[in-house]
Amino acid sequence: MVDEQVVIIGAGMSGLAAGIRLAHFGKHVLIVEKHRIPGGLNSYYWRNGRRMDVGLHAVTNYVPVGRKQAPLPKLLSQLRLAREELDLCPQRWSEIRFPGCTLRFSNDIELLFSDVRDRFPGQVDRLRRLTQHVEAFDDKRLDVEPGSARQVLREYLSEPLLAEMILCPVMYYGCAREHDMEFVHFATTYKSIFCEGLARPRDGVQRFIGALVKRYKAAGGQLRLGDGVARLDVHGGRVRGVRLESGEELPCDLVFSCAGYYETMRLCSDVKEPPAAADLGRLSVIEAISILDRPPADFGLDAAVVFFNDAEQFPYACPSGPVETGSGVICCPNNFERHEDLPEGVIRSTALARYEDWAGLGDEEYARAKREWCERLSTRVESFAPGFREHVLDSDLFTPRTIHRFTGRLNGALYGAPQKLRDGRTRLDNLFICGTDQGLVGIVGALLSGIWMANLHVLARS
Numbered sequence: 001m002v003d004e005q006v007v008i009i010g011a012g013m014s015g016l017a018a019g020i021r022l023a024h025f026g027k028h029v030l031i032v033e034k035h036r037i038p039g040g041l042n043s044y045y046w047r048n049g050r051r052m053d054v055g056l057h058a059v060t061n062y063v064p065v066g067r068k069q070a071p072l073p074k075l076l077s078q079l080r081l082a083r084e085e086l087d088l089c090p091q092r093w094s095e096i097r098f099p100g101c102t103l104r105f106s107n108d109i110e111l112l113f114s115d116v117r118d119r120f121p122g123q124v125d126r127l128r129r130l131t132q133h134v135e136a137f138d139d140k141r142l143d144v145e146p147g148s149a150r151q152v153l154r155e156y157l158s159e160p161l162l163a164e165m166i167l168c169p170v171m172y173y174g175c176a177r178e179h180d181m182e183f184v185h186f187a188t189t190y191k192s193i194f195c196e197g198l199a200r201p202r203d204g205v206q207r208f209i210g211a212l213v214k215r216y217k218a219a220g221g222q223l224r225l226g227d228g229v230a231r232l233d234v235h236g237g238r239v240r241g242v243r244l245e246s247g248e249e250l251p252c253d254l255v256f257s258c259a260g261y262y263e264t265m266r267l268c269s270d271v272k273e274p275p276a277a278a279d280l281g282r283l284s285v286i287e288a289i290s291i292l293d294r295p296p297a298d299f300g301l302d303a304a305v306v307f308f309n310d311a312e313q314f315p316y317a318c319p320s321g322p323v324e325t326g327s328g329v330i331c332c333p334n335n336f337e338r339h340e341d342l343p344e345g346v347i348r349s350t351a352l353a354r355y356e357d358w359a360g361l362g363d364e365e366y367a368r369a370k371r372e373w374c375e376r377l378s379t380r381v382e383s384f385a386p387g388f389r390e391h392v393l394d395s396d397l398f399t400p401r402t403i404h405r406f407t408g409r410l411n412g413a414l415y416g417a418p419q420k421l422r423d424g425r426t427r428l429d430n431l432f433i434c435g436t437d438q439g440l441v442g443i444v445g446a447l448l449s450g451i452w453m454a455n456l457h458v459l460a461r462s
């Protein structure tokens, strides 16, 4: 078993985590990443001399040092990473803003309970009971029954507006399905945001990725950047070999993929049909990054993250046009602890977007659409931060098309396909899915998924 050759498709968070686990236990592991920078959805690029983070508002699951029975310390221990290597800075507080009602939450859930007590008399004990139910729910089981999060919320909370407000951050940070969420995914994400909390690596995402790559290489793992997997040669129900875009052929005993389920299946030599459109994820986003000459708090934005929605109901769905700015997420890195000395202010704003409207545009039309929607999203953000636009030094926008280009995710679907493969198994004996399409999303979720799948399919049987 020790000499097994493992190929991992993609250096996303889950691919890196699976690679570290397998390399620690003596497997020959090669991660093949299409792009020159690892990290996948959670990566960075350079623009006008500044490093711009792509997929980082906040790291979920933050718990203070000393709280051992939580995913974050377990993850660090499984990856043999020291907490200091990530230099996580907790949020001060975040907000959920709906018309006429704002709820704050921090890494101490009592702040949420206290705001709920003030704004929704009679609901706080119900929310406490919901929280107990969620905390007692075993979301690590492989055989969970399907269940609707909205249904459970209705059972516990008698105030519909409160239910919608709770769903807003949970869906934005972890839901691949439109309109409703599998209860198991709701439970995982609710715990990760409200019962644990939000933080940010002080030096952004590069530090995070750097720490993972360093650990992986120190454990003996190999990383090939800038060369994608073009084909998986399938015979007799197994992957027999991997062909790279460069033409090189690699032997393999086991393959893990964080590229997405349908995206991986399309690589298999025995698959002739494209996946059915109805099976693919449709939820994508645009994200505008504005660099300011002063901190966002100068314009009244003093929360770490603001989740907003313009109506009493929260319609989490693929928009009918290019972008829907009626709800969204605004993140201000300056509003995390120990971030006071960031040299510039940053506002990241995210809104739901539809891939089809971006995919087919010619270069000029695409550039025009980006300018237009950057403007429109900024107008929306200005309602929370009046005057900020006069202080923008630089800005950039990425779109569903950017997500597709840099990760290969079909439809630029942020959280992948709606149907998840909880045990990571595919119809091929030696091909496993980790990360987004296994069902754990977000940075910590993807890392946990990589660890879980490596432990389940390789280390548990070694």
Ligand SMILES: Cc1cc2nc3c(=O)[nH]c(=O)nc-3n(C[C@H](O)[C@H](O)[C@H](O)COP(=O)(O)OP(=O)(O)OC[C@H]3O[C@@H](n4cnc5c(N)ncnc54)[C@H](O)[C@@H]3O)c2cc1C
Residues within 6 Å of the ligand: 009, 010, 011, 012, 013, 014, 015, 032, 033, 034, 035, 038, 039, 040, 041, 042, 054, 055, 056, 057, 058, 059, 060, 227, 228, 229, 230, 258, 259, 260, 263, 285, 287, 350, 403, 406, 407, 408, 409, 414, 434, 435, 436, 437, 441, 442, 443, 444, 445, 446
């Ligand atoms: C705008 C935005 C904001 C986000 N904000 C947050 C946040 O604040 N907090 C949070 O926790 N999460 C956030 N996320 C989500 C988080 O980044 C992802 O859920 C997580 O990184 C997914 O990791 P993954 O391992 O599943 O896959 P991915 O990151 O999708 O990685 C897949 C990798 O596979 C590679 N690949 C694909 N096909 C091939 C091939 N054929 N050959 C070789 N390589 C291939 C891709 O290039 C990519 O590197 C955000 C994402 C986005 C886009």
